[in-house]
Amino acid sequence: MDGAELRRRLDRLGRPYTQLAPLLGLSINGLHKQMRGERAVSRQTEMLLEQLELRGQTELVLKQLESGRSAERSDATARRRTTA
Secondary structure, X not given: OOHHHHHHHHXXXXXXXXXXXXXXXXXXXXXXXXXXXXXXXXXXXXXXHHHHHHHHHHHHHHXXXXXXXXXXXXXXXXXXXXXX
16 A cells, blocks of 8 residues: 555545544654655554444444434334324
8 A cells, every 4th residue: 555545545534634643553743654655554554444444334334224223213103103
């Protein structure tokens, strides 16, 4: 992975670099150096980024499931009210 790809993937997470750097085991300066290509993107950074991306996808799915359950509960409540 190069610095440009690292930047794109971090941007997709939608969080400030100051929050992401410690989650990647980096200082903000170290993260910026990797994004600019002054340092190679380490394997550790790649692996931790993959974990953050998976966690974000999991949280999204859980939110979607929860909103679906809320809609189902609302529908069930509405059906009970109309049949009563």
